[in-house]
Amino acid sequence: xxxxxxxSPSLSVQEGRIxxxxxxxxxxxxxxxxxxxxYPAEGPTFLISISSIKDKNExxxxxxxxxxxxxxxxxxxxxxxxxxxxVYFCACILGGTSYGKLTFGQGTILTVHP
Amino acid sequence: DGGITxxxxxLFRKEGQNVTLSCEQNLNHDAxxxxxxxxxxxxxxxxxxxIVNDFQKGDIAEGxxxxxxxxxxxxxxxxxxxxxxxxxxxxxxxxTRGAEAFFGQGTRxxxx
Numbered sequence: 001x002x003x004x005x006x007x008s009p010s011l012s013v014q015e016g017r018i019x020x021x022x023x024x025x026x027x028x029x030x031x032x033x034x035x036x037x038x039y040p041a042e043g044p045t046f047l048i049s050i051s052s053i054k055d056k057n058e059x060x061x062x063x064x065x066x067x068x069x070x071x072x073x074x075x076x077x078x079x080x081x082x083x084x085x086x087v088y089f090c091a092c093i094l095g096g097t098s099y100g101k102l103t104f105g106q107g108t109i110l111t112v113h114p
Numbered sequence: 115d116g117g118i119t120x121x122x123x124x125l126f127r128k129e130g131q132n133v134t135l136s137c138e139q140n141l142n143h144d145a146x147x148x149x150x151x152x153x154x155x156x157x158x159x160x161x162x163x164x165i166v167n168d169f170q171k172g173d174i175a176e177g178x179x180x181x182x183x184x185x186x187x188x189x190x191x192x193x194x195x196x197x198x199x200x201x202x203x204x205x206x207x208x209x210t211r212g213a214e215a216f217f218g219q220g221t222r223x224x225x226x
Contacts, residue, residue, distance in 0.1 A: 009154075032213050034213070041202075041219075041220065042219055043217030043218050044157070044204070044217050049213065049214060089157070093213055101159060102157070102159070102215060103156075103159075104157040106154060107156060
């Protein structure tokens with residue numbers, strides 16, 4: 001049973017425009033949410049996170065939004081750059097359990113065209 | 115430079131053989147993890163360890179074994195009991211109070 005879903009396998013965006021990546025989860029006990037970026041044949045690198053007590057967290061060009069009632073989070077990248085082209089994974093952590101024990105979505109391949 | 119080192123980057127194994135993947139970290143992190151990535155799927159947790167000499171099964175532990183004899187090292191053995199071992203394996207670690215896992219570069223295991 002997939003507890004974390006990224007329903008868009010891929011997204012194509014023009015350079016300079018906004019990229020919006022979406023993630024839905026089913027377990028209401030998740031209380032910490034993260035986004036990772038991954039290039040082929042490499043390990044994921046941490047991008048940005050958000051706690052369940054917040055609804056928005058911003059870091060430079062990256063903003064994560066959390067809608068707890070809808071069990072939905074999204075990552076906005078503005079402006080998008082060709083170097084942002086990668087696979088993006090959302091990940092969730094259960095409240096009260098061991099940190100780092102992440103439940104991942106399937107990933108969304110982002111392609112930013114020059 | 116601090117980080118997580120996985121070796122080898124590529125590994126080939128014959129069916130029926132056990133193989134051990136190495137993971138070493140010099141970040142002084144307490145907790146270490148093994149994840150597996152298959153095409154079209156997210157990363158799935160195999161085993162994790164929060165402290166030396168202790169580890170717990172993740173979601174897909176069958177056919178795998180681990181040890182944690184040193185804080186810096188968390189090797190993963192893929193046994194012959196693992197029915198579909200071909201995958202990309204990722205090791206990760208977290209500090210005591212950190213939620214963001216830091217990942218190694220991964221090992222691509224192929225059964226031939």
